[in-house]
Amino acid sequence: MAKKQLIMEKALELFAKQGFEATSIQQITEHCGISKGAFYLSFKSKDELILALVDHFMMQFTADIDYVVRNTADEQLLYQFYFTIFQSFQKHSDFAKVLIKEQTQTVNSELVEKTHYYNSLIEKDILVMVERLYGEAVKEIKYDLIYCIKGFMTTYSHLFLFFNVPIDLDLLSQSLVEKTNLLAKHTTLPFITDDLLQMLEQPIKEEITKEKLISLLEQKIEAIEEPIEKESLSLLKEQIVTPSLSPAIVKGLLENIKSHPDCKWISYLLRKHFVF
Known part of the structure; x- marks a missing residue:
């Protein structure tokens, strides 16, 4: 495991147990079995570490939702949307607890900005889903419907975050499909x-340019070891620079890279770039 990934995973274990403020860099390094110097080679501060955790998990969460919205048949879309969301909450409940607690206690403007950024991306996918499923029938109330769906996401996520009880994801998803319809x-x-x-919307500062996307691809190609994913990333980079492949290819x-845990965000950005 890469040292940066190790630090993030071990730090999250401590944050979930004792909170962000109560966890020191010394405790993190001891829990990782590394020196403080090794920590600072990966992260400049504890604040940078928590922001990296937000990016790591929210990138995967956002990419998973976007893939479901754009690749699921209409009759299963709403169910798969809810199921994917709550499956993620269930899997990453420790991180979600830390994030919620941190949001209620901090005035960190960068954390607020990141949260808004990912929230806005998810809202756009929900809008795509709503317009696709209901069309002109919800033209006047589609934004209210988005807020209701987000309310379901937030409220029912508390079952995973604050109550140690078994949850039937299938039944929950079916129930919310019925309520939404x-x-x-x-x-x-x-x-x-x-x-x-328009009054509620805030400008999004994180815009991914073509040059930025190529740079991210180059970094990912360097880091990935699996041959299929590595070659696929290289071909996708060439397609951005000099388009020559068919949409099907x-x-x-x-598809080759979407399930790789380190490629979910880049696959999300590429889908946006290629308009898939």
Whole structure:
């Protein structure tokens, strides 16, 4: 395991047990079995470490949601959307607890900005899903529906975060599909209008340019050892620089990398770039 990854995993164990503020860099290095010097080669501070954790988990979470929204048949889409979300909450409950606690206790502007950034990406995917599933029938209430879906996500996630009880993901997902369909069908009085939404929206500072995407690909190609993923990344980089492959081949290359835990975010960015 790479040292940076080791630090993140071991630090998360401590943060989940005793909180962010109560955990020192000394405790983290002792838990990792490394020196402070080795820690500072990977992270400049504890704040940088927590931001790296936010990026690591939110990139995977966002990429998984986006893949489901863009690659699932309509009749299963809403169910798979909820199932994927709560499966992720269940798997990464320790991280979610740390993030929620940190958000309520900190005024760290960079953490707030990152949270807003990923939240805005997820909202866009929910909008794509809502428009695809319900079309013109929810034109006037689609933004209210987005807020309701996000409310379901937040409220029901508490079952995984604060209660140590077994959760039937299948039943939960089916239940929320039913609730969402009822809202889509019977809601008649909109509250979130286009004008209000524009007032609520904040500018997103993290824009991924073509040059930035190529740079990220080069870093990933250098880091990845698996031959299929490595070659797929190289071919995708060439496709950005000099397009020559058919859409079907590009989609196949994206499929090759999407399940690799270190390639989920780059596959998300590439889907956006190639408009898949």
